[in-house]
Amino acid sequence: MENSVKNKIFHTQDLCLRTNLICAKGSAGMENSMEKILVTRSSMPPMEEYIEEIASIWDNHWLTNMGEKHVRLEKELKEYLGVDDITLFSNGHMALELTLQAMHLKGEVITTPYTFASTTHAIVRNGLKPVFCDINPDDYTIDADKIERLITKDTCAIVPVHVYGNICDVDRIQEIADRHGLKVIYDAAHAFGETYNGRGAGSFGDASMFSFHATKVYNTIEGGAVCYSDEELGRRLYRLKNFGIMDEETVDYVGANAKMNEFQAAMGLCNLKHVDGEIARRKAVVDRYRANLDGVRGVQLSKVQDGVKYNYAYFPVVFNEEEFGVTRDVVFEKLAENDIFARKYFYPITNTFECYNGMFDPNDTPVALKISKRVLTLPLFADLPLSDVDRICDIIKDCAE
Ligand code: T4K
Secondary structure, eight states, X not given: OOHHHHHHHHHHHHHHHHHHHHHHHHHHTOTTTTSOEESOOOOXXXXXXXXXXXXXXXXXXXXXXXXXXXXXXXHHHHHHHTOSEEEEESSHHHHHHHHHHHTTOOSEEEEOSSSOHHHHHHHHTTTOEEEEOOBOTTTOSBOGGGTGGGOOTTEEEEEOBOGGGOOOOHHHHHHHHHHHTOEEEEXXXXXXXXXXXXXXXGGSSSEEEEEOXXXXXXXXXXXXXXXXXXXXXXXXXXXXTBTTEEETTEEOSOOOBOXXXXXXXXXXXXXXXXXXXXXXXXXXXHHHHHHHHTTOTTEEEOOOOTTEEOOOOOEEEEEOHHHHSSOHHHHHHHHHHTXXXXXXXXXXXXXXXXXXXXXXXXXXXXXXXXXXXXXXXXOOOTTOOHXXXXXXXHHHHHHHO
16 A cells, blocks of 8 residues: 555544544543534434434334334425425435436536535446536635536536535526536535525525535434425435335336435434524624634635525635735644644545546646635534634634734
8 A cells, every 4th residue: 555545544543533532532521521622513402302202213113214203304304494395315425326316317517526525426426427617716616607618518417516505606507507408406415404595595406415414504413315396306216215116016226225214313303493593503603703703814704695594504714825824734733733623624626536536637626726725614513612713713813923
């Protein structure tokens, strides 16, 4: 194994070890358990609420395969998200991957590399070719002005990402898609509960995928969903997440197993009762970050978009080293020295991944490349004390001096 690869693996293991150590300390209630601040912390309902919700599982012994809680959660989420229809999945990635499969797509898909591994992998694992479009420098979503020049006779779809909860230019994207007969599937993993001009974020395009991972604003431990209006798409998604089974004697798709189980759905039912409060408390944290960092030379905060009701999923900060004086990596290390673990979401960009070695040229997406080398997402969760936000910002400002 090459040394650089080995080093990366060891580095990852080290990070995991650190994370586990922190979690273990926290759960054992040991001294100093709250000293370390991680990029986020899962929101959880009061334990009694969850126990009450799962108690019925011991009566009916129904653990998975679209049980009563699964049905109830779909209904409640459909209302909460303001969408026509929804199908739940075991996680957001499988939701996206199977949606692309359900649409019988072939050829090229226009997307951005400024995202989590999942978006690009979902495209490639469907035998489709990602064609990378650059991003806007101020909200980091796909640059709609650059989409059309990438369309060829082989283009079948656009997969934009509402990255950090910033909403893509949905009107322009739809207009382009309509003109060229393309499907639009949004990676809305970060946009749970948001609205744009009063419309649920999951109601744009042909389909939108939400992630309900433990690290998200709303979680079902692991989990995800796809929202759509086309009933036929819904029927296919239902079958694809259950091995392609139509009925006991008919299997008409090469499906997967991507069903949300009853314990996940129960967590979702409980967390949904508290999510508005979570978002309100996240807003207070974000407001405090903005009050501290707005106007600091060399520190670029994400643009606040008109018409968006935010969920405050992430707080990305771009360090423009020419004015700030030091690089993003210096800030990252300084925070880590103080037991504050920000993350470099999204570095590296997906078109530089080792697994795609030589297939793409990251210089085709210069804005994404530049932002990825300069961005840090700062710790953000509902319970983060505002005094810690102040401390984090002081450390950042001290880096510049
Ligand atoms: N598309 C986009 C744009 C996405 O961002 C994602 C997921 C997906 C698609 C796919 O959706 P899913 O299939 O995951 O539903 C995390 C999440 O695992 C991942 O869901 C998320 N994006 C991504 C941005 O972040 P890691 O590898 O950074 O997670 P990890 O384990 O380092 O955790 C980060 C921090 O979260 C920890 O330092 C502490 C906290 N944490 C973590 C876990 C696992 C908790 O508080 N509780 C927990 O249980 O990927």
